Amino acid sequence: MQGQGTIRLFKRGPTAEFRLFVFVVLSLSLLLVDSRWRVLDPARQAVSVALYPFQRLVLAPRDAIESVNGWFDAASLARTEKEALQRQRIELAQISTHAAQLAAENRLLRRLLNVSEMVSQASVAVEVLYEPPNAFTHHLVFNKGSSSGIEPGMPVIDEGGVVGQVIRVTPFTSEAALLTDEKISIPAQVLRNGLRVIVFGGSSSGKVEVRYLTNDADIVPGDTLITSGVGGYFPAGLLVAKVDHIERDAASGFAVAVASPLSHPERYRHFLVLRTDTTKSEASQEAKPSGSPSDKP
Numbered sequence: 001m002q003g004q005g006t007i008r009l010f011k012r013g014p015t016a017e018f019r020l021f022v023f024v025v026l027s028l029s030l031l032l033v034d035s036r037w038r039v040l041d042p043a044r045q046a047v048s049v050a051l052y053p054f055q056r057l058v059l060a061p062r063d064a065i066e067s068v069n070g071w072f073d074a075a076s077l078a079r080t081e082k083e084a085l086q087r088q089r090i091e092l093a094q095i096s097t098h099a100a101q102l103a104a105e106n107r108l109l110r111r112l113l114n115v116s117e118m119v120s121q122a123s124v125a126v127e128v129l130y131e132p133p134n135a136f137t138h139h140l141v142f143n144k145g146s147s148s149g150i151e152p153g154m155p156v157i158d159e160g161g162v163v164g165q166v167i168r169v170t171p172f173t174s175e176a177a178l179l180t181d182e183k184i185s186i187p188a189q190v191l192r193n194g195l196r197v198i199v200f201g202g203s204s205s206g207k208v209e210v211r212y213l214t215n216d217a218d219i220v221p222g223d224t225l226i227t228s229g230v231g232g233y234f235p236a237g238l239l240v241a242k243v244d245h246i247e248r249d250a251a252s253g254f255a256v257a258v259a260s261p262l263s264h265p266e267r268y269r270h271f272l273v274l275r276t277d278t279t280k281s282e283a284s285q286e287a288k289p290s291g292s293p294s295d296k297p
Contacts, residue, residue, distance in 0.1 A: 122274070124150055138178035152166050190225060199240055225241045244258050
């Protein structure tokens with residue numbers, strides 16, 4: 001049996017239009033009071049304090065993303081500026097070396113018929129990934145390879161001069177033998193008088209040697225050795241080493257000059273690989289000339 005509902009003969013309560021009118025009047029009154037007096041400031045502050053935790057919670061993902069993006073942007077900018085500064089230092093050192101070479105040639109009045117002006121050498125800035133733990137070789141592995149245009153045979157330099165030579169590349173890494181490695185030999189000359197010599201990796205740690213010198217060769221302690229450009233791998237005028245002392249053998253008639261490299265690969269992590277045209281030295285590489293990279297690791 002259905003329950004009998006209460007019959008309503010009249011509508012009760014205000015109409016919707018009346019309620020809308022009341023809310024409009026109330027809103028206008030609050031706006032007027034808020035614009036002329038500051039009586040609602042405590043209420044506004046209380047509501048703001050109550051809503052602040054929810055606002056921070058909602059904005060937390062956005063703030064976290066902005067912080068991470070800001071950190072990555074700052075790190076990338078710092079890395080780019082550091083590479084640019086290191087490149088500038090090395091390029092300025094190259095200019096200074098070439099200027100010293102030309103000044104020495106002018107002072108000594110040497111006849112040079114085909115002296116070319118210094119040409120900016122294309123280069124690739126690299127960073128050391130690690131140094132292979134081998135007591136018998138002196139190598140460095142860099143973070144760029146053939147995908148950046150690096151090829152075996154290209155020279156590696158810093159602001160002090162020649163660091164070594166690239167001997168092996170992969171698409172994303174490259175390995176260079178340092179100047180002091182026994183497998184490296186570089187055509188060089190004495191800056192003071194232009195005497196052409198060959199610089200070999202020294203048998204003693206941290207040194208290089210100029211071998212097969214005659215006892216009357218004009219080379220003395222303190223002489224600076226620079227690349228001669230012979231062979232095509234190393235551009236002329238790069239600093240190589242400074243002669244420490246001369247070891248003469250009267251019995252054989254030959255002498256060996258022991259020198260200290262002017263580069264400092266142990267101090268830096270960033271270097272330049274000069275993008276020389278190694279294809280020009282293919283014939284001399286097959287003949288195993290001085291200055292070509294060794295085929296052995």
